[in-house]
Amino acid sequence: MAELVKCKSCGYVMEAGKLHDSCPACGVPAKMFEPFTDPVSSKRRSILALHIHPVLVHFPQAFAFFLFALSAASLALKEPARDSVISTLIVSALALPFVVFSAFLSGLVDGKVRFRKYSSSFLKIKITAASVFFITSIALAIMALKCPVETPSCALIFMGLSFVTVVCSIPLGIIGAWIAGAIFPG
Numbered sequence: 001m002a003e004l005v006k007c008k009s010c011g012y013v014m015e016a017g018k019l020h021d022s023c024p025a026c027g028v029p030a031k032m033f034e035p036f037t038d039p040v041s042s043k044r045r046s047i048l049a050l051h052i053h054p055v056l057v058h059f060p061q062a063f064a065f066f067l068f069a070l071s072a073a074s075l076a077l078k079e080p081a082r083d084s085v086i087s088t089l090i091v092s093a094l095a096l097p098f099v100v101f102s103a104f105l106s107g108l109v110d111g112k113v114r115f116r117k118y119s120s121s122f123l124k125i126k127i128t129a130a131s132v133f134f135i136t137s138i139a140l141a142i143m144a145l146k147c148p149v150e151t152p153s154c155a156l157i158f159m160g161l162s163f164v165t166v167v168c169s170i171p172l173g174i175i176g177a178w179i180a181g182a183i184f185p186g
Contacts, residue, residue, distance in 0.1 A: 006036035011181070013038070039185030044113055048183065053110035054176070059099040060133065061173060064165035067092055067140065071159035074149060086149050089158070093144035096137040096165070104130045114183050122175050133168035136161055 003016040009032050012025035019030050038045060070089040077085055107130060111123050118127060140161050147154040 004036040004038055005033040008032045008034055040183050044183075047113050048110070053103070053106040054180065056099075056103045056106045057172065057176065060096065060103050060137070060165075061169040063092055063096045063099055064133075064162065064169050067096065067162040068159065068166050071149075071155055071162050074155050075152060075159070082150070089149060090144040093137075093140040093158075097134065097141050100130070100134045100137045104134055114179075116184055122179055125171055126175055129168045129171045133165055133172070136164045136168065140165070 004013055005016045005019055006013045007023045007026060007028065009028045010023065010026040012023055013036055014024070016033075016035075019033055022029055023032065040048070067089065070085055070092065073085050074082060074089060107126065108118075111118055111126075115123065118124070140158065143149070143154065143158055143161065147157070149155055149158055
């Protein structure tokens with residue numbers, strides 16, 4: 001394994017041979033780096049280094065905000081722009097459960113690899129919020145298939161459900177950012 005160094009200022013870890021004049025993360029001079037021994041096994045580190053969950057989690061959050069904006073636009077716009085918005089809204093709502101499920105599964109794998117268990121209060125909150133997000137995304141997909149979104153009442157319900165997905169995204173993102181660098185040793 002390559003020799004590692006850690007920035008004393010921001011905590012960024014990198015291979016010593018790749019360090020140049022300054023920290024690539026925060027910009028402090030290279031003299032702020034110190035030798036670092038990784039407490040995480042190389043197998044676990046290689047899985048975490050793929051960043052599968054942090055990458056996948058952005059899709060459902062983007063969809064959630066996008067669906068909320070589209071549902072609001074469907075109420076405000078007139079024909080023919082409204083038809084295009086509604087078509088995009090329906091396709092996006094049908095895709096949402098799949099991207100939420102992918103992010104949810106990758107989060108479970110990431111949590112198990114990173115923390116080895118799901119019993120911490122942060123992980124319980126994330127699992128609960130992700131579950132509500134997933135159930136709501138299924139409801140949105142069903143509504144997109146069954147309810148004429150062009151009617152104001154359906155559009156309002158759709159907007160309300162998409163707002164729930166946005167609300168679920170908030171603790172997922174905040175807690176995810178808090179624990180992104182946390183890893184059990186070993």
